[in-house]
Amino acid sequence: MNDIVEGLWQAARLVVTLDPGLAEITLRSLQVTVTATVIASAIGLPMGAWIAVNRFRLRRFAIAILNALMGLPPVVVGLIVYVLLSRSGPLGVLGLLFTPTAMIIAQVIIITPIIASISHQAIRELWADYHDLLISLHATRAQRIKTLLWDGRRALMTASLAGFGRAIGEVGAIMIVGGNIDHATRVLTTAIALETGKGDFGLALALGFVLIALAIAVNLALHMLSGTERGSRW
Amino acid sequence: MVSAILPLVLEDVELRRQGKRILGPVSLTLEGEGITVVMGPNGAGKTSLLRAMHGLERINRGRAVWQGGAEDVRARQAFVFQTPVLMRRSVLDCIAYPLILDGVARRDARARGEAAAEEVGLHVTLSAPVSVLSGGERQKMALARALIRAPEVLFLDEPCANLDLHSTAEIERVLTAARDRGTRIVMSTHNVGQARRLADDILFLFDGRLIETGSGDAFFAGPGTPEARAHINGDLLP
Amino acid sequence: MMFKTAFAALSALWLATAAGAEELKMAVTTSFANSGLAEVLLPEIQKDTGIEVQLLVVGTGQALKLGEAGDVDAVLVHAKAAEEAFVEAGNATHRREIMYNDFVVVGPAGDPAGAKAAGSASEAFALIEEAQAPFVSRGDDSGTHKAELKIWASAGIEPAGDWYKAVGQGMGAALNTAAGMDAYIFADRASWLNFDNKAGLDLLFQGDPALFNQYAYLPVNPEKHAHVKADAAKALEDWLVSDKAKGLIEGYQIGGQKLFHFNAEAM
Numbered sequence: 163m164n165d166i167v168e169g170l171w172q173a174a175r176l177v178v179t180l181d182p183g184l185a186e187i188t189l190r191s192l193q194v195t196v197t198a199t200v201i202a203s204a205i206g207l208p209m210g211a212w213i214a215v216n217r218f219r220l221r222r223f224a225i226a227i228l229n230a231l232m233g234l235p236p237v238v239v240g241l242i243v244y245v246l247l248s249r250s251g252p253l254g255v256l257g258l259l260f261t262p263t264a265m266i267i268a269q270v271i272i273i274t275p276i277i278a279s280i281s282h283q284a285i286r287e288l289w290a291d292y293h294d295l296l297i298s299l300h301a302t303r304a305q306r307i308k309t310l311l312w313d314g315r316r317a318l319m320t321a322s323l324a325g326f327g328r329a330i331g332e333v334g335a336i337m338i339v340g341g342n343i344d345h346a347t348r349v350l351t352t353a354i355a356l357e358t359g360k361g362d363f364g365l366a367l368a369l370g371f372v373l374i375a376l377a378i379a380v381n382l383a384l385h386m387l388s389g390t391e392r393g394s395r396w
Numbered sequence: 397m398v399s400a401i402l403p404l405v406l407e408d409v410e411l412r413r414q415g416k417r418i419l420g421p422v423s424l425t426l427e428g429e430g431i432t433v434v435m436g437p438n439g440a441g442k443t444s445l446l447r448a449m450h451g452l453e454r455i456n457r458g459r460a461v462w463q464g465g466a467e468d469v470r471a472r473q474a475f476v477f478q479t480p481v482l483m484r485r486s487v488l489d490c491i492a493y494p495l496i497l498d499g500v501a502r503r504d505a506r507a508r509g510e511a512a513a514e515e516v517g518l519h520v521t522l523s524a525p526v527s528v529l530s531g532g533e534r535q536k537m538a539l540a541r542a543l544i545r546a547p548e549v550l551f552l553d554e555p556c557a558n559l560d561l562h563s564t565a566e567i568e569r570v571l572t573a574a575r576d577r578g579t580r581i582v583m584s585t586h587n588v589g590q591a592r593r594l595a596d597d598i599l600f601l602f603d604g605r606l607i608e609t610g611s612g613d614a615f616f617a618g619p620g621t622p623e624a625r626a627h628i629n630g631d632l633l634p
Numbered sequence: 635m636m637f638k639t640a641f642a643a644l645s646a647l648w649l650a651t652a653a654g655a656e657e658l659k660m661a662v663t664t665s666f667a668n669s670g671l672a673e674v675l676l677p678e679i680q681k682d683t684g685i686e687v688q689l690l691v692v693g694t695g696q697a698l699k700l701g702e703a704g705d706v707d708a709v710l711v712h713a714k715a716a717e718e719a720f721v722e723a724g725n726a727t728h729r730r731e732i733m734y735n736d737f738v739v740v741g742p743a744g745d746p747a748g749a750k751a752a753g754s755a756s757e758a759f760a761l762i763e764e765a766q767a768p769f770v771s772r773g774d775d776s777g778t779h780k781a782e783l784k785i786w787a788s789a790g791i792e793p794a795g796d797w798y799k800a801v802g803q804g805m806g807a808a809l810n811t812a813a814g815m816d817a818y819i820f821a822d823r824a825s826w827l828n829f830d831n832k833a834g835l836d837l838l839f840q841g842d843p844a845l846f847n848q849y850a851y852l853p854v855n856p857e858k859h860a861h862v863k864a865d866a867a868k869a870l871e872d873w874l875v876s877d878k879a880k881g882l883i884e885g886y887q888i889g890g891q892k893l894f895h896f897n898a899e900a901m
Contacts, residue, residue, distance in 0.1 A: 249704035249859060257861065259705050260659060260690060288484075295481035297452060299494050300471040309493075313484040341690040346657070356691075359806025360668060361813070361831030 169367025176368055177375075184369075188376060191330060191349040194262050198269035199326040206274045206325070207318050210281030211307045214289050225282065231275035236268070240335030243268045247339065260341040265349070268335040273325035280324055284317035285310050316388055323381055330377055350376070401462050401469045401548055402580060403427035404449060408458035411444050419444040419604045421458060426549075426582065430596030431575050433612070434584040437627060440601040442584040443478070446551045449582065450475050474547035478554040480538035487529065488513070488522035491540045498545070512540040517566050532563030539570060543579075550574060552583035556590060568594060588628055592616055600624045658866045659706040661690045661697035663777050664804045666710060666849065669735070669824025669893055671886050678882060683869045693776030693804065701725055701852060704859030708867045709852040713777040717850050726852035730901070732874050733883050733894045734848045737781055739839035740809075740826055741767070741818035749818065755842040756789035763789075766797045768817035772808050773800025777847075782820040785844060809835075822847060827888040848897075874898065 176184045213224055245251050247259040247267075258264045288310050296306050311318065333351035340347035342356060350373045357366035403425050410420030419441040426432065426449070434442045447453045448460060451470050462469040474494075483490050492509035496502065513522060518536040520529060529537060535555060542550060552571070556564040564587075571594065575581055585591050591598070595612030602623045608615070619625045666672065667689060676687050690700060694711040701709040702725045709726070711717060712734075721729050739749055739758050747765035752758035762769055771793070772779040786793050801811050805825040812819035813833035821829075826837065851871055856864040873879060875898040883896045 249861065250702075254704070260688070292481060292483065294452060294475075294477060295483070298450065298470070298473075298475040299497055300468065301497050305497055309483075341659075341688075341692075343659075343688040343690060345686075346688045356806075358810070359664070359804050361806060361810055361829045363831060 165363045165367060168364040170371060172364050173368035173371040173375075177372065184372065186345070187348050187350055187353050187369075188372060190262065190347075191351070191373070191376070192380075194265045194336070194349060195269060195326060195329040198266045198273065198329050199322055201266070202270045202274040202277050202325050202329075203318075203322045205270070206277030207281045207311060207321065208307060209274075210278040210283075210321070211285045211310050211314075213278070214282050214285040215303070215306055215310065225279075228275050228279045228282065232279050234272065234275065236272050236332050236335035237338070239268055239271050240338035243271065243335070243339045259339065260343060260347060262340070262347055264339040265336040265347060268339045269329040269332060272332060272335060273329050276328055277321045277325040280321035281314075281318050284314050284321065288314045288317075319384060319388055323384060326380065327377055330380075331373065401472050404460065404462050404549075406449070406458065406460045409448055409455055409460055410457035411441075411448060411453055412456045417604055419448065422604075422606045423458075424599065424606060424609065426580070429575070429578065429580060431571065431581040431583065431594050432597040432599060433591045433595035434582065434599045434601060435588075435591055435624075435627065436601035439603075441604040442601055443553050444604075445599070445601060446475070446553050446582060446584055450551050471545070472547060473549040473551065474542035474545060476535075476538045476542045476550070476552040476555055478557060480534045482526045482534065485526060486523050487518075487520060487526050487537055490526045490537055491522075491544060494541060494545045508544060509540070512544045513537075515543065516540045516570050532559050532566075535559060535563065535567065536570075539567060543570075543574060547579060549580045549582070552581070554584055554586065556585065556587060564590070588630070600627070656684060656863070656866055657686045657688055658708065658863055658870060659688045659690060660708045660710060660870070661692055661700045661706045662710045663694050663697060663712060664691055664806070665712070665735075665778055665822035665825050665847075667691040668805055668828050669822075669886075670828055670888065671824070671883065671894060674882055674886055675879070678878070679870065679873055682878070683866075683873055685866050685870060687870065693772075693774050694778075694780070695775035698725075701854045704854060704862060707854055707862045707864075708870060709854065710849060711777055711852070712847050712849045713780050714848060714850070716777075716780070717852060720852060724855055724858055727855050728853070730851045730871060730875065730898065732849050732851050732879075732898050733896045734846050735894045736823055736840065737778070737845040737847055738821060738823050738826055738837050739818065740812070740821050740835050741838045742816045742834055743836040744834075745836075745838055747818065750838045752839055755785050755839065755844045758839045759785055759789045760791060762818050763791050763793065763797075766795065768797050768799065768815055769793070770808050770812040770815065770817045770819045771798060771800045772805065772820075773802045774804070776804075778805060778820065778822055781845075781847065785820070788844065823891075824888070824893050827891060827893070849894075875900070 213221065243264060244259065246253050247256065247264050248254055249259070292310065296309065301309065331351060333355055336349065337352050337355060340352065342348050342352040350369055354366050354369045354373070357369065406422055406424050408421040408423055411418050422445065434445060436442055444453060448455060450473060483493060488506055488509045491512055492505040495505035495508060510522065516536045516539050518533060518540055520533055526537060539555070556567055559567070568590065571581060598610055598612055598615040599606060600608040608619065608621050608624050616628065619628055672689055680686055690706060692700065694713045694716065697709050697711050698716060698720050700706045701720065717729050720726055739755065741749060747762045747767040749758040749761050752761055771782060799817065801808050805821060806829065808819060809821060809825065809829050810831055813831050813835055816834050851874055853864065853867040853871060854862045856862050880896040883894045884892070886893055
């Protein structure tokens with residue numbers, strides 16, 4: 163209990179004094195996870211919509227795989243990316259291991275299935291509503307997907323936010339592929355793991371609270387942005 | 397003016413769903429001008445017939461052939477569903493949507509959308525979300541959306557179900573005006589009075605089969621089948 | 635508008651973290667990183683050589699693996715036999731001893747096994763085994779784990795049973811576990827002194843030469859991995875054996891205790 167109070171107090175102190183170390187790892191957390199979320203959304207949202215709209219032979223299979231991939235243990239993803247990016251691995255020449263890029267790659271792999279799966283659910287419902295109209299209006303495949311993505315944008319934002327939430331709090335994969343290098347690949351979650359290892363629960367908790375606050379702030383900011391949109395247009 | 401995509405010829409069209417025959421076999425030719433009203437009791441296959449003509453249903457047997465032949469004939473038709481499809485957009489964007497698909501610039505599409513709303517007598521805040529509209533207003537929105545591409549053939553499935561007299565009259569006015577401009581209209585209705593007012597031709601369906609066809613005047617003067625007679629008179633069939 | 639904002643924010647994030655100096659990746663053991671010595675040395679290294687040393691903190695086993703795969707430019711670990719095999723296999727050009735610190739036996743302040751009175755490290759271990767007192771082992775193939783196993787072997791004991799708990803984690807996590815269970819644990823002095831969650835634990839046994847812990851520097855062989863920064867690794871080695879490094883290493887203290895003993899020899 164004492165640790166929690168101490169952690170809250172320390173978190174407040176770190177934030178109020180704009181601790182440069184904290185600012186650095188917080189920014190890097192954001193940089194890695196926001197980038198991963200944008201990339202994963204660019205892949206996952208259209209993929210979810212495409213699966214919802216098209217009937218193809220392995221559709222059920224694809225959906226089952228997608229749902230299974232949602233539960234992929236990050237450590238396994240981390241290991242696979244690690245082995246691929248290692249200098250002795252197939253993509254070793256790129257020299258990406260232990261860089262923020264490697265962390266982004268791992269996070270993209272972790273959250274793309276989540277974003278695709280949630281967007282598939284949302285788009286499927288919308289598609290059920292729109293199906294007859296879009297077919298009747300002779301909309302092309304691309305037009306159908308574009309329309310569904312646009313009209314389902316708020317549900318899709320939720321999908322992206324779910325991916326963001328999972329990525330920002332993820333530690334297993336990015337620890338392995340990033341290496342938790344100070345001033346290079348250390349982010350909030352790996353710093354928390356490090357401080358816990360040092361037995362400094364106060365600082366670890368403080369960083370944890372900052373992480374929670376960050377996740378809430380990003381969610382609120384996006385909902386406010388989409389809120390203004392609703393006020394004026396929809 | 398007769399539409400270039402007509403005639404539409406249905407040859408022994410049959411629809412089956414889950415092993416059950418829901419329509420057909422039906423053979424007919426749709427051509428000329430005017431309003432064709434599809435009548436018949438619930439479950440007779442009115443909606444299925446309209447959807448099959450428009451190309452929304454998979455036909456299990458027989459075929460439906462438009463004069464135009466190519467698949468893009470559907471873009472020259474329009475369909476108003478019994479329950480209007482509400483897109484998650486503003487009223488104006490819903491109406492203008494078909495033009496956006498056609499690649500019309502947003503500004504022009506909206507201007508034409510406003511004109512279409514005016515034409516169907518839809519006097520609401522066009523920037524409001526379409527979900528706030530009443531039942532009658534939604535039906536007018538759907539009608540405006542269907543008319544905005546100036547379709548050559550217009551299908552309507554029970555366009556006035558659940559509407560009050562005033563809304564019904566307005567929609568009938570719009571439909572008559574469209575017919576007079578040369579739009580070929582095929583609609584289903586339960587409302588015998590409406591059929592009497594609008595029908596140039598009648599298609600009477602019973603149990604998935606087309607059991608009576610003819611001009612509206614002849615049909616209402618003396619229906620040839622007991623089923624049609626009972627339907628017009630409002631009798632309860634055993 | 636939303637996308638534009640997001641894009642602007644994203645670009646700002648990227649720009650905020652642009653890198654500058656020459657970077658060198660070095661795999662080091664948790665015990666070295668936890669000592670806090672790195673925080674003293676790295677800024678000085680950057681100042682003197684312009685090299686930004688990026689530390690990958692892992693166990694000795696993984697550190698050597700990273701070197702073998704060519705994923706780091708140099709390795710600083712403490713497991714002599716494994717290091718020599720590493721050089722033997724051509725993974726490093728050579729092995730250079732830099733400094734040593736020592737291991738300690740930590741346990742519940744009450745010392746139920748009486749390890750405090752032991753005459754040697756192996757006797758202390760034998761007493762713990764005799765008392766069947768709970769003992770937390772790293773169990774992760776790290777240098778510390780290997781050193782611990784060596785002492786069990788010298789005591790003629792094969793540790794096994796309910797009382798022997800191999801956690802398979804780093805030093806900090808193992809110390810946390812020991813603190814939570816009031817168990818004995820074999821730790822390096824630096825990690826122990828820097829550990830904040832001591833709870834009911836106390837330092838019980840130290841000073842046996844068998845507990846000395848030699849750190850050696852291994853530059854990864856550029857003949858095996860052409861991309862490694864051999865020049866930077868050489869510059870770092872020269873700095874690590876310099877008089878300046880000696881002063882910093884010898885002068886490093888935690889709670890008034892000297893941690894490391896510099897013993898690099900001129901080549």
